[in-house]
Amino acid sequence: MRVNAVFCGMLFFGVAFAAATGRMDAAQRALLGGGAQAVELCLSLAGAYAFFGGVLGVLREAGVCDALARRLRGPLSRLMRFSPGEEAALTDVSVNLAANLLGMGGAATPAGVAAMRKMAGATGGRASEAMLLFFVVNTTSVQLLPASMIALRAQAGAASPADIVPATLISTAVSTLMGALACRAFEARARRRR
Amino acid sequence: MSALLPLLLVGAALLALRARCDVYAAFVAGAEESLRTLAGMLPPLAAILTMTALLQESGALPALLSRLSPALGALGIPEAAAPALLLRPLSGSAALAQAREAIARCGVDSRAARLSCVVCGASETVFFTGSLYFGAARVRDTRYAIPAALIGYAAGAAAAVLLV
Structure with a gap:
């Protein structure tokens, strides 16, 4: 996928939608x-x-x-x-x-x-295979302690602000694993085509 | 926890002194490299944040969300949590605003609010990180970067829906 295509897609869709709904000033x-x-x-x-x-x-x-x-x-x-x-x-x-x-x-x-x-x-x-895997690991794995979300829940008066931690850790682990597997699968497909 | 960073720098300085290095010069050189990196991040950030703002302000994103939220309800996702889940890969600040909204509407310990918080805490903003990393590295063809990252995100979100 090309960054250029994503950028242009967002631009054309956004401006066309604003034109169609009369929100050009907001755009x-x-x-x-x-x-x-x-x-x-x-x-x-x-x-x-x-x-x-x-x-x-x-x-x-x-x-x-x-x-x-x-x-x-x-x-x-x-x-x-x-x-x-x-x-x-x-x-x-x-x-x-x-x-x-x-x-x-x-x-x-x-x-x-x-x-x-x-x-x-x-x-x-x-983008090379190593760059893509590095990027996907970076987008799917975050800190061991989701500090800002715990702070948000504490501020809103949650009974136990940090009790989202286990679910957050498992969700992060699943996303990293599946993202890495997706990289391997895409890479294998690209190799077969070559 | 608040002692971590001071101790980190003191420990680094002691190690550097033991290796007979100029701590001040090393700090300045590191800060310069880091700030140069930041300067390189600015143009791609400006591009992606401008397009995100356009989609949000033109009403395109809100319209898309109101279409998709009921569909996600059929998958066992509370309708109040759907906006945060859908926005998370695109915009961190918009997803956070939706998590706040879910807390305000359903209560902080409701399933919708908890699910929004788990998903926000368990993932990164895919498009933002992508434009940052590949933009600063001048990579034009990102190949399967976005699809693979979104597959990972969807799997993590699905796990969160099952767990919360």
Whole structure:
């Protein structure tokens, strides 16, 4: 699937719907305001990113990141099926997965983006098997503790705010497993066609 | 829990000092790399958030939701929880707003509200993460990324419906 097609599909459908229902003024507001949302989001993230980036920089200098990557090299290479050249992203992939598990989104996302960039540098403008699996694992697995949802339920006066944790963990595990299996199935189909 | 990050940085600094590194220079270099990454994230984020806002404000999404919610009811999903489940892969903030709505309408310990919260906490915003990761990496052909991620999401949501 092409990002271009998704973008154009959303654009044409949205504008056509607004035209048909007489909501062009709302559509115009949305188009002008969407970019501002992105800027606000990035600004609100910048402080945490600078902090986590700094911590990671210190950990890297101290050799901790390389040690983590060395430990995970064997199991990760088997799971991810890196193409030649993509192993340069191994440190960032390890940091991303570790930070995700611990719920440190401020550290996970920059590492994830850096990992994708390094893998893309090795494969050109097309997503590779390792990049796709890495993306799907990132979209389906989240922190061990869904802190923001627990906070939301506590604020609303739930009897036991954290009792959604077991169901959340099982749901996350099922989604990661099925997402990874879907990747394997799509990849096998692509190979058969070639 | 609040001691975690201070201790993390102190521990990292001690390790770096033991390896005879310049802690300050390492922190600045790491922060610079991270902020550069953030700057690279901004353009794809602007693109996807603008399109999401367009679909929401033009009424296309709300219309789609009111069509699909009764259909999901037939699958055992409470109608009040359907909007959050449908919006989750597209927009994190819209799904969260729907979870709040379910809490306000049905009560925080109702099945609809609990299901909305479980699904919001167990997944990521697929389209947002996709445009971020592939956009920043300048990947034009994402192949089966979105279908595979949505299959994973649907399986996780189905598990949540069975469990809650």
